[in-house]
Amino acid sequence: MSSTHTLQEAADELGVHYMTAYRYVRLGQLEAVKVGGTWQVADRAISEFRNGSAAGPVARGKPAPWAARLEDRLVDGDAQGAWGVIEAAMTSGADVRSVYLDMLSPAMVHIGARWAAGEFDIAIEHQATGIAMRIVGRLGSQCVRRGRSLGGIVLGAPAGESHGLPAAMLGDLMRLHGWDVTDLGANTPTKSFVHAVRRAPELKAVGLSVTNSAHLDEVENCCRKIKDAQSHVLVVVGGSGVGDVSVEDLGADARATSADQFHELLLAH
Incomplete structure (x- = not known):
């Protein structure tokens, strides 16, 4: 039966500092859920993280699921974490065009579909849209030819x-x-x-x-x-x-x- 760990315990399992593990969660690289104000990480998430790469969270030879990571941050209303995902993707080689077409647009379309299906209140969709607009505002200065x-x-x-x-x-x-x-x-x-x-x-x-x-x-x-x-x-x-x-x-x-x-x-x- 799968067990869960606190974020500190997960950090110890991975051999990293607590803040490093927290950054992995914020970037959507380490799956975690918040229970009663405390992050909980399942054994499976730790195992998947380890199997993804010996030195980091992205599997070798496989594209990182940036859109899904961004969507998680948008749904949680985590503006800082959403921008962190954008920065991580761009550090990995994504340009503004890719951010818009391969990350932000698919994430927002899926959020809209989830709202339409009754998965969450319209407030979540509005909050996500507000964060997305702030992201566009930050990237706009790079859209000059x-x-x-x-x-x-x-x-x-x-x-x-x-x-x-x-x-x-x-x-x-x-x-x-x-x-x-x-x-x-x-x-x-x-x-x-x-x-x-x-x-x-x-x-x-x-x-x-x-x-x-x-x-x-x-x-x-x-x-x-x-x-x-x-x-x-x-x-x-x-x-x-x-x-x-x-x-x-x-x-x-x-x-x-x-x-x-x-x-x-x-x-x-």
Whole structure:
């Protein structure tokens, strides 16, 4: 029968200092659960940690499960630990693009699915989103590409859409490609989109992030008003809320299911 150990006992078993073992837990490298305010580590977790590597927590020849580690920290509301996972991944070679596409996005999608399945309260999802936005804020300064701009892009979520994280990550990824990005964030009224479109220099496209199909009427209104204001501008919709609705019915020019596809649409326009 499997037994459990305190974190100090686990540290002794692993031959490391208590704070080193604690750091492994915070980075999601050593599985542990908190019981009554005390970390408990199972025999199995200690064994798996040892078998992963003779000198560290990542198994030789196997990619580290960074997204799962990050998700654990986000669900626990552990902002410092979440950033520690990001730092550990980047130290291991991950760049900002990989952090967004292979870690942060999958973690948040899975958290949303777990909330939808009733696994935890919406407060957990909101807390995780807040931490994720802080991570994006810290990484944004690295999303700069030197050289001539490819043109301007306006991004945002239309009225009723409360999720600004997808557009924020997309904006940084587009900046890495060399685009000038104006991110209007979540719940942006149509008139504000039109205002931004008229002001943006060398505007190439507008991207609307849609996570809830209940707001498709507002999405359509926004797309059509943008086209009325600047008919030459490419209007692209994306996100799980679009579903199987045709882009023509929404008044848009195209749909993008990934940052790379969005970039390709911009280049082809």
